[in-house]
Structure formats: structure tokens, C-alpha cells
Amino acid sequence: MAIVSIATALMLAACGGTGAGGGAATSASAGGSAAAGDTLVGVAMPTQTSERWIADGNAVKEGLEKAGYKVDLQYANDDIPTQTQQIDAMITAGAKLLIIAAIDGTALTSQLETAASKGIKVIAYDRLIRDSENVDFYVSFDNYKVGVAQATALLYGLGVTDRDGKATGTATKGQKIELFAGSLDDNNAHFFWNGAIDTLKPYITDGTLVVGSGQDTIEQAATLRWLQETAQKRMEDLLTSTYGGKGTGLKGVLSPYDGISRGIITALQGVGMGPSIKEGLPVVTGQDAEIASVKLIADGVQQSTIFKDTRKLAAQAVTAAQDFLSGKTPTPNNTTDYDNGKKVVPSFLLEVDTVYADTIQAMLIDSGYWTEDEVKSGVAK
Ligand code: BGC
Numbered sequence: 001m002a003i004v005s006i007a008t009a010l011m012l013a014a015c016g017g018t019g020a021g022g023g024a025a026t027s028a029s030a031g032g033s034a035a036a037g038d039t040l041v042g043v044a045m046p047t048q049t050s051e052r053w054i055a056d057g058n059a060v061k062e063g064l065e066k067a068g069y070k071v072d073l074q075y076a077n078d079d080i081p082t083q084t085q086q087i088d089a090m091i092t093a094g095a096k097l098l099i100i101a102a103i104d105g106t107a108l109t110s111q112l113e114t115a116a117s118k119g120i121k122v123i124a125y126d127r128l129i130r131d132s133e134n135v136d137f138y139v140s141f142d143n144y145k146v147g148v149a150q151a152t153a154l155l156y157g158l159g160v161t162d163r164d165g166k167a168t169g170t171a172t173k174g175q176k177i178e179l180f181a182g183s184l185d186d187n188n189a190h191f192f193w194n195g196a197i198d199t200l201k202p203y204i205t206d207g208t209l210v211v212g213s214g215q216d217t218i219e220q221a222a223t224l225r226w227l228q229e230t231a232q233k234r235m236e237d238l239l240t241s242t243y244g245g246k247g248t249g250l251k252g253v254l255s256p257y258d259g260i261s262r263g264i265i266t267a268l269q270g271v272g273m274g275p276s277i278k279e280g281l282p283v284v285t286g287q288d289a290e291i292a293s294v295k296l297i298a299d300g301v302q303q304s305t306i307f308k309d310t311r312k313l314a315a316q317a318v319t320a321a322q323d324f325l326s327g328k329t330p331t332p333n334n335t336t337d338y339d340n341g342k343k344v345v346p347s348f349l350l351e352v353d354t355v356y357a358d359t360i361q362a363m364l365i366d367s368g369y370w371t372e373d374e375v376k377s378g379v380a381k
Contacts, residue, residue: 036067036325038070039069039096039325040069040071040090041064041069041071041097041325042087042090042098042099043057043060043100044074044076044090044099044101045073045101045125046076046083047077047078047103048075049259050226050259050290051288051290051291052290052308055310056313057073057075059314060073063317067318067321069321074086080107083108084111087108091114091115096325097120097122097123097324098115098120098122099125099317100122101125101126102124102186103225104185105127105128105340106130108132112129112135115134116134123138123320123321124137124139124140125317126188127186127187127188128188129340130340130342131342132340132342133343135340135345136324136345137345137348138338138348139316139317139320139347140188141351141352142349143192144192144194144195145195145351146191146308147191147192147194148165148198149306149353150192150285150287150304150306151199151200151254151285152199154254154303157252157283157303157304158209158251159171160203160208163354174208174210175208175252176209176210176212176243176250177212177253177254178238178250178252179211179215179221180223180231180234180255180264182226182256182260183225183226184222192256193218193221196254196256200254204216212238212242212250213238213241213242227263228263231255231260231264232264233263235263235268236270245271247268247272247273250273251282252283252284253283253284254285257288258288258289258293258302258305259290262296264284265281265302268282268284269281276299277300277303281301284303285303285305286306287306288305289307289369290305292378292379294370295376295378297355297357297360298360303356304355304356305355306354307354307355308350308352312350330348331348332348333349334346334348337349360375
């Protein structure tokens with residue numbers, strides 16, 4: 001069974017669809033032995049303000065529909081009560097399985113209890129759902145490695161290491177950086193942070209890097225709901241409090257997500273830095289390969305982003321759903337790292353890649369994630 005599941009996953013991944021802006025995750029009804037028929041699957045996504053969740057939602061929906069299931073796909077506008085109501089409604093409508101990317105990973109305990117009492121399986125999508133026994137499977141990326149990759153990109157940009165994280169030994173000492181984290185109610189934010197901090201630590205300890213503001217805890221660095229405006233405001237405040245209002249001496253900013261990166265860049269350019277890295281803009285990292293940020297990377301403004309192929313994640317979620325709905329148990333590739341406070345949730349984690357200006361073509365365009373035109377315009381078509 002395990003072999004069948006892995007083979008299905010690989011096939012689905014290989015069949016990855018047409019693009020980030022709504023490509024299909026799967027090309028066929030693979031592997032599902034039970035008749036899907038009228039079976040309803042509820043898919044709860046957090047927000048449409050970030051492209052990745054739109055792409056995720058579309059790809060999961062198309063994959064499930066191709067496998068013959070009915071799908072109720074909902075977005076919750078980043079509002080917790082909206083998401084809980086949507087999940088309640090899916091349960092009432094008779095959904096047999098739920099795929100959930102939570103807004104607040106700790107807010108769904110009672111919905112999941114109801115689901116369990118009705119025998120509804122729950123797959124946590126990308127973000128782990130915490131404080132509940134009733135999470136049956138988790139599909140995500142290796143979130144700790146995302147943080148390592150972000151920090152490595154920053155170190156590379158500052159001349160401290162090469163792209164693989166090997167120390168150059170020629171780095172300037174005392175380079176000032178600032179740190180941003182994601183939303184504290186998102187389990188992933190903590191994994192990204194830990195991966196990044198573990199990677200930066202040795203260079204902070206030996207004085208190569210200095211967190212100028214001294215704000216070096218995740219609580220100080222956090223960005224509620226991952227909001228661009230919130231990050232921009234914090235960066236503006238840091239520029240005023242620590243960098244003489246002009247950014248003097250600031251060399252790099254660790255950013256965990258492209259929306260946050262764009263907020264940071266707006267603040268930096270707002271005090272006259274840059275406008276490009278060549279012209280002195282600090283190195284700013286990112287995540288998700290959002291098209292607006294990919295354009296900024298192509299233009300030499302944002303330094304990097306982490307590419308998480310949402311087509312592959314969607315395919316993985318579809319495979320796990322098909323397994324559950326045909327009475328099987330999906331095969332995890334990690335059974336140790338994702339403790340949600342009640343149990344270690346069996347997980348399937350995908351790998352990520354770092355995108356720099358010179359790898360946009362190979363990673364994003366050649367793979368069909370974005371077209372050349374989209375990268376040029378910075379707008380998803
Ligand atoms: C996801 C990231 C995303 C962030 C903000 C996280 O849970 O893993 O890919 O950048 O949420 O939407």
C-alpha cells in the first residue's frame with residue numbers, strides 16, 4: 001500500500017498543472033479505488049490576499065474534482081470566526097473529509113471534535129492545526145528548512161557564506177541586520193524562525209552580524225496575520241529608532257514571506273535607500289515566489305524568495321484524501337517533527353528551493369509556475 005501511495009504521489013507531482021495562478025494539480029483520477037460519486041470534501045483556505053492560497057485552493061479543488069469528488073472550497077478572509085463557521089457549514093452539509101489551512105492553528109478544536117464524532121477525517125494543509133487529537137494527517141513543506149534557506153540567502157547576500165551556507169571567511173564584521181517573523185498563531189512561523197535563527201546564530205555570536213535594534217525574539221519580530229502594512233510600519237519604526245531615519249548602516253533584513261518583504265522594501269525605499277540592491281538597498285529575503293516579488297527579484301530589488309511548489313502540495317493533499325476516503329491510511333514521510341500539543345501528527349513534507357534573479361528562469365518559468373510575461377509585468381494572468 002505504501003508503495004502505491006508513494007507512486008501515486010510521485011505521479012501526481014509529475015503531472016503538476018499549468019501554473020501558479022490556478023493550474024490543475026492532477027491530470028487523472030489516480031489510485032482512488034472507492035467510487036467517489038457524491039462524496040463531498042470541504043476545503044478551508046485562509047485568505048485570497050496572497051496568491052499562494054488562491055493557487056493552493058484551485059489546485060486542490062481541481063485535483064479532487066478530477067478524482068470524482070464534490071468540493072466545497074471556502075476562503076475566510078483571514079477572519080477566525082468566518083473560518084470556524086465555514087467548517088461548521090461543511091460538516092453540516094455532509095462533508096466526508098476536510099482539508100484545512102488554518103488561520104489560527106489553535107482555534108479549531110471544537111470543529112475538529114465534531115468532525116471526529118462523525119468519522120470525518122481531517123488533513124491539515126500547510127499549517128499544522130494545534131491542540132487537537134483529531135488531526136489525521138499533515139501535508140506541508142519542510143518548514144524548518146524554509147527558515148534555514150531564508151537565513152542562508154541572507155548570509156549569501158551579505159558575503160558571509162556561499163549559496164550553500166559554506167562560510168566565505170572574508171565577511172565584513174559588524175554588519176547590521178533586522179529580523180522579521182510571521183504570525184505567532186501560525187505554527188509555521190515558529191519553524192521558519194527556528195531554522196533561520198539556528199543558521200544565523202553562529203555569525204551573531206562571533207560578531208559578523210549585529211541585530212541593530214536588539215529586537216531578536218520571535219515575539220518582537222512577529223507580524224500578526226503576515227500583513228504587509230504591519231511589516232512596513234515596523235520597518236519604518238526601526239529606521240527611525242535605530243538607523244537615524246535614513247537606514248544608515250543597515251545591510252540586510254530577514255523576511256519570512258514576500259508580502260512582508262514588500263512592506264519592508266517600501267519602508268526602506270521610503271527613506272531613500274536603493275532603489276535597488278546595487279544602489280545600496282539592504283538584502284531582503286522572502287517566501288512563496290509571489291509574482292510581485294519575483295518581478296522585484298528580476299529587477300534587483302528583492303534579493304530572494306523561497307519557492308514552494310503549491311501544485312505538488314495540492315497533489316499530495318489529494319492523494320492523502322483519496323487514501324482516507326477509500327479506507328486506507330496515507331503514507332507519511334515524517335512521524336517525529338510535528339507535535340501539535342496533543343500528538344505527533346503523521347506528516348508528508350515537501351522540499352523547497354531558493355530563487356535568486358539568476359534562477360527565476362530555471363525554477364519558475366521553465367517549470368511552468370509563472371510565464372515570462374508574468375515575471376516581466378509582475379502580475380498573474
Ligand atoms: C505559509 C507560507 C506563507 C505564510 C503567509 C505560512 O503558513 O507556510 O507559505 O507565506 O503562511 O501566508
